[in-house]
Amino acid sequence: MERIGFIGLGAMGKPMARNLMKAGYTLNLLTRTRAKVEDLIAAGGAWRDTLKEIAQHNDIVITMLPDSPDVDLVVAGKDGILENARPGTLIVDMSTISPVTARKLARDAQARGCDFLDAPVSGGDIGAANATLTIMVGGTEAAFKRALPLFQKLGKTITHIGDSGAGQITKAANQIITSINIEAVAEALTFAAKAGVDPVKVRQALLGGAAYSRMLEFHGQRMLDRNFKPGFRMALHRKDLDIVLSAAKEYGAPVPVATKVREMMTAMVESGRGEMDNSSLVLLLEEMKAS
């Protein structure tokens, strides 16, 4: 059994690490605040104080960190994983970061005789806890096959999309569609309510036809229930759209409506509602004047 290092044990990383431990893996752990993972250490996880120790003690290193600069620093920075890893080490980054950064890190890894997979997930903390995450993977076929047994303990729908960066690009595409579809539902239900028609009945009628989306089903219901407890936080979805916009610029892809929805999410964050579920976008619409 390969030895696994896990860096970044927050809301997503911690339940994922726990699922790997349940499956029999011995994990070497590192996260910003040791106190938050004493339960994992008590259950047999080995705490490591530095990235160097993680790199030296493991065959596969998983990272689950907030944003591109964090992953870049941990993987390619001074005293980081690549500086200390033995050749043949596989780094699996499961964070949602820029595909541009992911492709650079894959090249950095290759230059040190190591492998790198970008393997972002969707499904949120519930998916992480229940091991039902969707995992979108970019990198070589050999690296994918090597990581697959781990992925199967973490998620349900696991797809090898293509070469390095393909996982992050698929995740970015996912965030484009989900954010825009939330806005679509918010505009339609607000329109119905303002026009004096029960939005509950409108949503129900539309679920059976061409307007059906997961966002209409789940986030539409949240909007009707005024249930804005996350779920997936507005500030994080906005951060993912920041990634989309910078990658879109890099690759010359126009994303006019994603750009517009990012502006609206920014307005929500800047008005102090970044910690609400992303379905709370409907609140901004309710405050706006008619076009």
Add this chain to the structure above:
Amino acid sequence: MERIGFIGLGAMGKPMARNLMKAGYTLNLLTRTRAKVEDLIAAGGAWRDTLKEIAQHNDIVITMLPDSPDVDLVVAGKDGILENARPGTLIVDMSTISPVTARKLARDAQARGCDFLDAPVSGGDIGAANATLTIMVGGTEAAFKRALPLFQKLGKTITHIGDSGAGQITKAANQIITSINIEAVAEALTFAAKAGVDPVKVRQALLGGAAYSRMLEFHGQRMLDRNFKPGFRMALHRKDLDIVLSAAKEYGAPVPVATKVREMMTAMVESGRGEMDNSSLVLLLEEMKAS
């Protein structure tokens, strides 16, 4: 069995009239060009030369016309249905028109002792031919119950949403969501392709998760196949968004992204692509510069 008049026998109206005739109703027919419905007349449909004759010979009059002014003229105009109808006549407008017009026509009908239902459909010409339309109905419960046996010969999902206008408002909400969701799919797949990742694989991976929509499934596939034969024509979807925008203004509802997508559909129509399927919105995106 109530006597049925049917006005407007185009791409949608004609197959709907045929389904009612198959179910045993004798129909009185009127449309702009008699030559186009000689087959229905040969099959037992009675041609009527004027709106007055339609009004006088029938208990229920169905209209299926291009736009709000057409329905207004036929129902409430000089020598139109209401001027000539006996009290108790039920007018069922199944066109997609402005909810503001629908509510006005319901009041006009009531003033003449008649009933009016707004009952727009979705499902396209295939749904019309196969009697699988989704029918969204606004008006009184009594009028809905009276028309229900007819609706059941025309569609599959039939919902009485609320009072007059509620059917058109639901249809407008449907058009808001479908148009925006098409744009979401177009942005995501174009982004993936420009970033060097196979959009076929990206769509396949996203179908299983939060990004799922009918538009991702069906219109996403059309985009990948470059199959822009309608389906539902761009020019008609643009017209429906014109209805959305004017109703949104009337009711004070902000629809910023629907407004943006309408601009894009207008650019498609003005560049001579109004007859293509609405999934061709992806072409406009491919021609745009990156944001």
